[in-house]
Amino acid sequence: MSDITDFLNSKAYSQCTIESYRRLLGLAEREIGDLLRLTPEQLRYWLYKHNDWGDNHRWVAYCAIRSYLRWRCGDSHPALNLKIKRRDTAPQRFLGDDSVVKILESFNTATPKGKRDLAIFCVLLDTGLRCSEVCNLEIKYLDLDACHLSVIIKGGKWGNATFSDYTRQVLIAWLAERKRIVSKSFRYVFCSVGGNTPGNKLTRDGLKVIVRGWAKNAGLSKLSPHDLRRTFAIMTTRNGAPSRIVQIAGRWSSIEMVERYTRGLTIDDIKPYLPIPRLVGLD
Secondary structure, rough: HHHHHHHHOOOOOHHHHHHHHHHHHHHHHHHHHHHHHOOOOHHHHHHHHOOOOHHHHHHHEEEEEEEHHHHHHHHHOOHHHHHOOOOOOOOOOOOOOOHHHHHHHHHHOOOHHHHHHHHHHHHHHHHHHHHHHHHHHHHHHHOOOOEEEEEOOOOOOOOOOOOOHHHHHHHHHHHHHHHOOOOOOOOOOOOOOOOOOOEOOOOOHHHHHHHHHHHHHHHOOOOHHHHHHHHHHHHHHHHOOOOOHHHHHHOOHHHHHHHOOOOOHHHHHHHHHHHHEEEEEEE
């Protein structure tokens, strides 16, 4: 396991990727044994024997083992010859306009928690930040005058985002409340409120619980922080933003990634752009 730790420490992976790779590589070691003796046939069998894994989970496990073996052995390890195809997944969950309104209306902004949650929700929806990025957002990298923020993103790089004036206003309201909860040395924009540990840094798991609570309060079935990243991509596209602008604003590495995140679009989304209404004067 120390070998795996050395591997992960040598990479500029996001915390989420580190946790996933550590878990999957540890599982592979326990179930397979010495990974350096792994054959392509053994790797294929191991990947597909887990019937409860989805295609995305299997792909992450495949990438984790390939990355580890390449780090440990270079390109010569025989298991690296195994090729599997990443299957397209069905469109994943995102919010429609009505659901967004329901969540916005569910926040009780007369309370510190309501002010914080509204600010988090607006930042997630306006910027498409990932769960860990919201938790790690620091005050000194939040520019309220310019409506900009900077944060370490996936891959260990710096990424920038912009947000609306409405989000700026709810952030100002939350930060005024935050002063009464945290010490002056506290670096992060968002913190826990109430409970046993008020004033502590939010964790990824803690934020996921908070977001699930929003769904419950708004009468929705399920919701995760990453659903809001997809919602950001789909809503900005529906609002007319070109794919290249969505890519830059969402800090995606390629247009293809934007296309993956906007698979929830349907043929009805073309209706505002159909030619006939404009030509006959009905637009």
